[in-house]
Every structure is written in structure tokens, then in C-alpha cells.
Amino acid sequence: MNYEPVERKKLDRDVDINDICDFFKDFMLNNRLGKIANLHLALADYKEEGIRSSECIKLAKQVRSYILHNIFDKEQF
Numbered sequence: 001m002n003y004e005p006v007e008r009k010k011l012d013r014d015v016d017i018n019d020i021c022d023f024f025k026d027f028m029l030n031n032r033l034g035k036i037a038n039l040h041l042a043l044a045d046y047k048e049e050g051i052r053s054s055e056c057i058k059l060a061k062q063v064r065s066y067i068l069h070n071i072f073d074k075e076q077f
Contacts, residue, residue, distance in 0.1 A: 036063050 011019065040051075040059040047053035051060075 033063065033066060036066070 036059055040056055040063070043053060043055050043059070044051045047055065050056070
């Protein structure tokens with residue numbers, strides 16, 4: 001599974017209501033955080049190593065990257 005964040009759109013003008021509607025539509029279509037979190041929980045329950053399994057660690061890193069990208073417009077810290 002690949003959950004790379006969507007590239008941010010840059011505008012060279014002020015935001016208008018159509019931009020807000022487009023953002024909300026794209027967010028609803030592309031928001032994968034809940035799916036990743038549910039997969040993390042299922043794998044943690046399934047794997048003997050729990051949250052320390054390599055799959056859970058990879059998903060946790062993807063969630064961190066996704067959140068930081070969307071909040072701070074940064075790829076990684």
C-alpha cells in the first residue's frame with residue numbers, strides 16, 4: 001500500500017469560494033488517515049509483535065508524514 005500525501009496546490013491569487021469547495025471535495029476523496037489508522041490497529045492486533053511489528057512502524061511513519069505534510073506543508077521533519 002502506498003499512502004503518499006497529495007501534492008499541495010499553490011495559487012498566485014486570493015482564495016475564493018470555489019477554491020474552498022474544491023479543497024473540501026478533494027479532501028473528502030483523498031483523506032486516507034482513517035484507513036491507515038484502522039489498518040494499523042488491525043495489524044497491531046494480528047501481529048505477534050503488536051505495534052512494534054515492521055508493518056505497524058511503517059504505517060505509523062506514514063501517518064506522521066501525512067499529518068505533518070498537511071499541517072505544516074513539510075515533507076519530513
